[in-house]
Amino acid sequence: MKITEVRLGKISVPLRVPFKTALRSVDSVEDVVVEIHTDTGHTGYGEAPPTGAITGDTTGAIIGAIQDHIAKSIIGMDVDDFEDVLQKVQKCVVKNSSAKAAVDIALWDLYGQLYKIPVYKLMGGARKNIVTDITISVNDPETMAADAINAIQRGYDCLKIKVGVNPKLDIDRLAAVRKAVGDDVCIRIDANTAWEPKEAVRILNGMQEKGLQIELVEQPVKAHDLEGLKYVTENSYVPVLADESVFSPEDAVKIMQMRAADLVNIKLMKCGGLYNALKIVSAAEVYGVECMLGCMLEAKISVNAAVELACAKKIITKIDLDGPVLCSEDPIIGGAVFNEKNITVSDEPGLGIKGIEPGKIQYL
Structure with a gap:
């Protein structure tokens, strides 16, 4: 071939x-x-x-x-x-x-x-089904609460809330969402590098003290600031997930060695594909660091590849692969089945992709 x-x-x-x-x-x-x-x-x-x-x-x-x-x-x-x-x-x-x-x-x-x-069996074949969260975009508290209710009505039980645009509003945003969805829904937040380390600790601990029950925070500080990331990890009531700080297996290993984060997010577009993602997975298995498998704002082909990896390895315990369900249509024929939060990997050879709609x- x-x-x-x-x-x-x-x-x-x-x-x-x-x-x-x-x-x-x-x-x-x-x-x-x-x-x-x-x-x-x-x-x-x-x-x-x-x-x-x-x-x-x-x-x-x-x-x-x-x-x-x-x-x-x-x-x-x-x-x-x-x-x-x-x-x-x-x-x-x-x-x-x-x-x-x-x-x-x-x-x-x-x-x-x-x-x-199938690719997921080539890499380990741990499972066929995974459950993803869904992202709630940054808006005013009322709009975010309404979007969260809509997500719950669609069957989601884990929300990833975007924060960080206006730190003073972040606690109000999360309070509005938590009040709207109740206590049984998982809420994780993503600051996309928006905060300074001490500011992040103040905001995160304030959220927990208000009973907002945040599962984890994704990349609270600048990507290059590993010492700041470590500071937040050591002082925050909320577990920290490294995302923008992880562009390579070397980055991931350094973070694990420093204990700069509690978890590591693997994104194929940042690390260069499945070849390097598997190296990050191997390091995580050695250091005992659980991983999230995430995506950018992507359509089905590349997210399909991430699904294959997520289904292959048990060290990947958090799933943030909602790109296709955020889209209003799916032009890709074949591959994994995205049924809102439930994703089922294809058992067809390779990725199972048959083509793109004419x-x-x-x-x-």
């Missing part, structure tokens, strides 16, 4: 409601899709979202990295030389983690097809 072509396209999928965080606000998913074609007629699918505010990867950068570097490095290689192909992707260009992830995902898809086995992709 030799690689003959790397084809790129763009998809645009509108969201149900605008997605707002401390870093950005968007109305639709605008992703680059990768198709890797082979001499056997098999096609592997990958995908990358432009998240310049987080990864630095814009649409143009993703396309350029794949066309000018990655594709040229792997065309003509045999998928069965899997380790060599994956390493080529990682080494042929520095940074560009989202572009690498998209190609990496497509290669895992092909490798599973080659040996007629007219929904613009090839480059």
Whole structure:
């Protein structure tokens, strides 16, 4: 199974409601899709979202990295030389983690097809079903409470609340949500690097003292501030999840060694795909640090790959893979089934992706 072509396209999928965080606000998913074609007629699918505010990867950068570097490095290689192909992707260009992830995902898809086995079984096969939270965007307290009630009515029992835009409002936001949904619903919060360390401790402890019952806080401080992250971890009543601080296996190991966070969030677009994500998982197993499997604002192909990993490994205990259910439509044929909070991985070979609905992709 030799690689003959790397084809790129763009998809645009509108969201149900605008997605707002401390870093950005968007109305639709605008992703680059990768198709890797082979001499056997098999096609592997990958995908990358432009998240310049987080990864630095814009649409143009993703396309350029794949066309000018990655594709040229792997065309003509045999998928069965899997380790060599994956390493080529990682080494042929520095940074560009989202572009690498998209190609990496497509290669895992092909490798599973080659040996007629689902990717999640290739990596461990721990389970077939997972349950995700759903994100509540930053808004005024009343709007966030209404959005939370809507999520509960749709069957969700774990909410990820975006905070951090206005720290003075954050406790009011969480109080409104907690009052609206009651005490039995899990609430985790994501500050997206918005706070200073002492400010984070004050806010988080204030939330707990008010009985808001926060399960965890995601990335309360700046990505580079590992000492600040450690300070919050040691002084907060709320467990801390490292997210933007984790861009590589090396980052994850450093955080685990420093005990700078209680948990680590794995995102394929930040670490460069499944190849490096598995390294983070291995480190987490060694250090005994539970992981969340998260996603950017992505459509189904790349989130499908994250589902495969989440279903493969038991050290991944938290799931934040709500990208497809935030979309108003799903143009991807096949793959995992997203039934609101319940996600069931496909038992088809590879990722189980069959294609994209006609007219929904613009090839480059």
